[in-house]
Amino acid sequence: MSDFKQRVTLAITGASGVQYAIRLLQCLVAAEVQVFVMISQAAKVVTATETTLQLPGGSAEQERFFTQLLSAKPNQIKVFSREQWMAPVASGSGAPSTMVVCPCSTGSLSAIATGASNNLIERAADVALKERRQLILVPREAPYSEIHLENMLKLTRMGAVILPASPGFYHQPKCIEDLVDFVVARILSQIGIEQTLMPRWGESLISSSD
Template sequence: MTTPTPAQRTVNLAITGASGAQYALRLLQCLVAAGCRVHVMVSRAAQVVIATETDLKLPGSPPAMQECLTEYSGAQPGQVLVFGREDWFAPPASGSGEKAPLVICPCSTGTLSALATGASNNLIERAGDVALKERRQLILVPREAPYSEVHLENMLRLTRMGAVVMPASPGFYHKPRSIEDLVDFVVARLLDHLDLPQDLMPRWGEARIDAKQPR
């Protein structure tokens, strides 16, 4: 079986109500630029956070939201698909749907709790449940501080189930000069885990290798 090219790949992206909407929006732009088709799910709380933390105001209906995010990300028609919160016929809602990774970015602690306990009260929770039961790639990006014992226990449970918990904790060794640089640090790590090409920043050690190359 051949490995799908980025242009053939689908990535499921869920955006929940934790702070850090910039990470999700930047990731969407990068996924689109990589040629991926992106299935987007947005919680009600995420709409509030996006409106609070950015200049983007998402409309309420999935078709209007899809048009807005398509324009925002520079996607081709049909490249970004938005599914409603109770759209149980959406591909991410079933193990019989397309096998695709799911990134929940940012991931609220409420969503962490729902996934750790098997709740499926909306499409995002159901998509996470499907990813876990089907052993598909599931990346969770919590953005909270400090973490309570409940949060940590839920992250441990999900890690043991196979999820990757990647807190939105940007590094500083790349000498960031802007908020965008800090956002790109986290997004670059997400793209690396999705095995997608990225030039947001060099991987650790690449600069040293480049310096040793003959001129």
């Protein structure tokens, strides 16, 4: 029996905004969720460009890296390579009930929408769709072309949730981390995990009227 409250698949692809993924992974670990992680080659390039993190090359090394970085429990973070076809996420009998692609590149969006399944990330998303499980895609692009919008509509009709990395400002952010937390809080709420990153809309009004 698992020592963790639930399992979530997190795929990190090559769109800008890897900060969202790292923060989400941190929050999932803190919530005692086991996370199956996949990182595309493009995501590794983006990580080196947008952060000071130096990701090691192999999946086993990345697993140790994130476990140490986030003080995760043993086996809480499992990293799978792009062609590790025997990974649990590759089959409906083993995949978690929720998958998040964050950030989701428009190339990954297209591949998922067409069922390409050319790598483990695409296959895992295909499994989530065919098994009618929760699939959350977090694109970060501007502007969107007709191709992007058609793929989003197609995936929405299949049951996926399109959650763009578009932070709001009603929480009066003071720093970039506050903007990151806004988007991560929305993802956590979709998954059904309690979060304290930011208050929900109207909560301050309810509290002040008590």
